[in-house]
Amino acid sequence: MALAPLDNAITLDQLTLDPYPIYRRLRAEAPVLRVASARRTFLTKAALTKLVKDDPILFSSDDPNTPMKPAFRAHTLMRKDGEAHLAERRAINPALTPKRINSDWGPLYETLAADYIGRLPRGEVVDLFATLCGPLSARILAHILGIPEATDDEMQRWSQRLIDGAGNFGWRPEPFAASDEANDQMDALFARLAPLRKAEPDGSAFSVMLTAENPIPLSQIHANLKIAIGGGINEPRDAMATAIFGLLDNPDQLTEVKAQGAWNAAFEEAIRWVAPIQASSRLVTADTELGGYEIPKGETVMTIQASANRDEDLFENGEVFFVFRDRNPHQSFGNGPHHCAGAHVARRTVGKIILPMLFDRFPNMTLPDREAVQWRGFGFRGPINLPVVLN
Amino acid sequence: MVKLTFVAPDGSQTTIDAPEGTSVMKAAVANDVDGIVGECGGAMMCATCHCYVDEAWADRTGPREEGEDDMLEGAASEVNDRSRLSCQIRLTADLDGLVVHLPEEQL
Numbered sequence: 001m002a003l004a005p006l007d008n009a010i011t012l013d014q015l016t017l018d019p020y021p022i023y024r025r026l027r028a029e030a031p032v033l034r035v036a037s038a039r040r041t042f043l044t045k046a047a048l049t050k051l052v053k054d055d056p057i058l059f060s061s062d063d064p065n066t067p068m069k070p071a072f073r074a075h076t077l078m079r080k081d082g083e084a085h086l087a088e089r090r091a092i093n094p095a096l097t098p099k100r101i102n103s104d105w106g107p108l109y110e111t112l113a114a115d116y117i118g119r120l121p122r123g124e125v126v127d128l129f130a131t132l133c134g135p136l137s138a139r140i141l142a143h144i145l146g147i148p149e150a151t152d153d154e155m156q157r158w159s160q161r162l163i164d165g166a167g168n169f170g171w172r173p174e175p176f177a178a179s180d181e182a183n184d185q186m187d188a189l190f191a192r193l194a195p196l197r198k199a200e201p202d203g204s205a206f207s208v209m210l211t212a213e214n215p216i217p218l219s220q221i222h223a224n225l226k227i228a229i230g231g232g233i234n235e236p237r238d239a240m241a242t243a244i245f246g247l248l249d250n251p252d253q254l255t256e257v258k259a260q261g262a263w264n265a266a267f268e269e270a271i272r273w274v275a276p277i278q279a280s281s282r283l284v285t286a287d288t289e290l291g292g293y294e295i296p297k298g299e300t301v302m303t304i305q306a307s308a309n310r311d312e313d314l315f316e317n318g319e320v321f322f323v324f325r326d327r328n329p330h331q332s333f334g335n336g337p338h339h340c341a342g343a344h345v346a347r348r349t350v351g352k353i354i355l356p357m358l359f360d361r362f363p364n365m366t367l368p369d370r371e372a373v374q375w376r377g378f379g380f381r382g383p384i385n386l387p388v389v390l391n
Numbered sequence: 392m393v394k395l396t397f398v399a400p401d402g403s404q405t406t407i408d409a410p411e412g413t414s415v416m417k418a419a420v421a422n423d424v425d426g427i428v429g430e431c432g433g434a435m436m437c438a439t440c441h442c443y444v445d446e447a448w449a450d451r452t453g454p455r456e457e458g459e460d461d462m463l464e465g466a467a468s469e470v471n472d473r474s475r476l477s478c479q480i481r482l483t484a485d486l487d488g489l490v491v492h493l494p495e496e497q498l
Contacts, residue, residue, distance in 0.1 A: 054432040089436070090461060097438075097465040264498070327423070339431035344465065347498055 004032040004041055004293040012037050015378040019278070020319065023307035032291040040281060041290075041301045046308035046331065048291055052282055053303055053336040056081050059282035061338060071165025071179045072230070074223035078338065085337060091216045092224050095144060095205035098344045104203045105144065106348075112139050113354050117361050122390050125368065129241050129386040132358075137236040140349055145228055146197050146204025150189060155233060158182040162230035167379060186229070190222055232342050235276040238382025240350050243270035244358070245383055246321040248367040253323050258359065262323060267351030269323045272315075272330035278306035278381045280334065305331040306381065364391040393487040397424050398445075400495050409482055415491060416440040416478035426493035433478035438465040439497040440477040445490035449473060452480050452489070468494030 007030070010022060015038075023044050026033055031045040043049050052059045063079045077088040094100065101109075116136040120126055138155035142148045150158075165179030190206070197207040205228065209221045216224075243266055247254040257266050284299045295301065309330045310318030316325075333340035340346075359365065366389050367373070373383050392408040395418055399405075405425075409418030419427035419440070428439035435458055444452045455463075456479045463470050477491065 050432065054434070056434075086458075090458075093461070093465060098467040099464070333430060333437075335430060335432040335434070337431075337434040337436055339434060339436040341436075343430070343437065344467070344498075 001289060001292070001294040004034050004290075004295070005030055006034045006036060008036045010035050010037060012378060016376060018375070019304075019306060019378060019381075020310070023304060023310065024319070027307060027311060032293045032295075035302075038302065039300070041295065041299055042304055043290065043301055044304045044307035044311075045291070046311040046314050046329075049303035049305055049308040049331060050335055052290075052301055053280070053331075053334055053338070056337050058285055058288055059301065060285050061085070061282060063281070063283055066166070067168045067171060067176075068166040070176050071162055071168065072223060072226050073180075073183045074219060074226070076223045076227045077220075078227055078231075081337070088216055088220050088224055089337075089341065091209045091212060091221070092205050092228070092341060095146075095203065095208045096341055096345055098348065100203060101345055101348050106353075108143060109140055109349050109353050110357075112136065112143070113349075113357050117354075117358055120362075120390055122362070125387050125389055127385050127387050128244060129237070129383055133237040133240045133244075133386065134233070136354065137233045137240065140236070140345075141228065141232045144205060144232075144345060145225055146202060146206030147189060147193060147225070149193060154185065155229060158186055158226075159229050159233040162226060163234065163380070166230065183226075186226060187222060190225060194218075228342070232345075234380050234382070235340075235342070236346050236350050238274075238276040238380065239267065239271050239346060240354060241383045241386050242274045242276075243267055243350065243355055244388070245367070245370075245373060245386060246270050246273060246323075247355075247359070248365060248388065249370055250321055250323075253321075254359070257323055261356070263355045264347065264351045265328075266323045266355060267347065268328050268330065269321060269325065271332040272309045272328055273321045274375070274381055275306045275309055275330070275332040276380060276382055277332070277334075278377065279304045279379055280338075303331075305334065362390040365389065366391070393482050393484065393489070395482065395486075396488075396490045397426065397442075398490060398492045399426055400493060411482050411484060413482055414478050415442065415480040415482065415489070416476070418482065419477065426497065427477060428497045429478060431478075435459065435462045435476060435478065438462050438467070438476065441466040441468060441470070441494050441497060442475055442477045442480075443471065443473040443492040443494065444475055444480070445492060446473065448486070448489050448491075451485055455479070466494070467496045467498055 026044040033042045062081045135152040138152040161178045161182040164175045168175040198210045201207045201211045287297050288295050333343040376384050396406045407422040416429040420429045430439045431437035
């Protein structure tokens with residue numbers, strides 16, 4: 001059996017600007033491809049991305065040399081397997097269940113969403129990405145985690161610095177200096193708040209982890225909070241912005257979504273169309289085979305869920321935003337043991353609360369210039385601005 | 392192959408044939424049974440394959456697996472003593488004819 005073909009043409013800049021035409025070509029021509037610029041083997045078909053993530057033994061998340069480690073000052077559950085991962089994951093799960101969200105948090109999220117949406121100006125161009133999607137995602141997350149004392153700006157800054165550090169594969173010093181500063185600030189806040197969240201349990205992630213019968217070590221509690229900060233703002237922010245864009249850009253669908261109250265379907269379609277987390281890495285632990293090619297032990301494969309979500313084998317006209325698909329088996333929350341812990345929270349906050357409230361408040365919202373909306377990102381992707389007029 | 396029937400909350404039934412050894416969740420997903428999502432693929436991480444084992448079959452499907460109780464806490468619909476994660480029910484010849492009921496919602 002042969003090694004997968006090697007590509008020297010695809011650049012990270014191309015992938016950051018618009019990876020979709022490339023993925024479309026790869027699905028047809030080279031679904032298993034070693035991409036030199038990314039130093040990874042890209043998997044672009046849905047069956048292969050799912051297969052890899054469903055097999056954590058052969059395709060490990062464990063990466064002791066990840067830049068995530070210095071960025072988070074911890075070896076986090078994202079990069080662990082088996083029992084080590086499970087113990088930390090189970091510690092935070094109880095704060096993120098649908099029941100907890102519905103019974104304890106629902107009314108608070110409604111109030112927060114109403115506050116942030118209520119502040120938006122009518123009748124002028126406003127960038128919803130900067131004024132709503134980012135700050136509201138940050139605020140809701142701060143409450144879920146049990147650190148509402150952090151400001152929206154702090155939450156967003158810390159998140160971005162953790163992400164930049166975690167993606168610092170060139171090991172340049174500046175991103176780590178920036179993430180170090182963020183870590184200092186987060187650690188100081190966590191230390192200040194821990195006694196409060198312990199003394200008065202409030203169902204937040206911090207509180208749940210601190211007051212568990214057999215708590216995980218404090219260092220891992222901090223690491224879990226940081227993972228949630230790094231991974232819990234961008235995704236709802238980008239999902240929200242993508243959903244708003246998709247609906248405004250397809251007024252017929254928006255009308256139908258309103259008529260049917262199909263906000264959940266709109267949310268699911270948004271994250272299928274442009275997955276907030278586009279790609280993930282897994283380390284190959286034994287010589288194996290994928291799609292007819294030899295995959296040697298030690299190689300890093302990249303599951304491109306962004307591409308899996310548009311795979312012609314599963315989706316008709318996958319390149320277009322269409323809320324009313326018969327089936328939508330997207331992989332945006334991943335699968336396997338690392339399936340997104342925040343999936344229920346995202347579905348409930350963005351899908352059930354924020355989108356319907358926003359379109360109810362501003363029934364005549366318009367997107368004056370769709371070409372003004374810029375999209376960016378290879379690992380994470382979404383609009384980086386969303387100028388609309390609210391009415 | 393064993394027969395497997397899913398009963399939706401509205402009473403409508405879907406019967407499928409599934410190979411022994413597979414899980415109820417995988418059989419449902421492979422046959423596009425509405426009402427079982429199984430998003431995490433059977434890793435006990437998403438609680439979107441929740442089902443209620445029909446009373447007549449409760450003895451034969453056996454007790455919940457380790458960790459299943461915790462994850463059922465994360466199910467979107469009401470959990471009762473017949474609740475299982477269908478990814479943890481493996482089909483054997485003994486379960487030929489198994490009936491499971493679907494919850495109101497999974498997400």
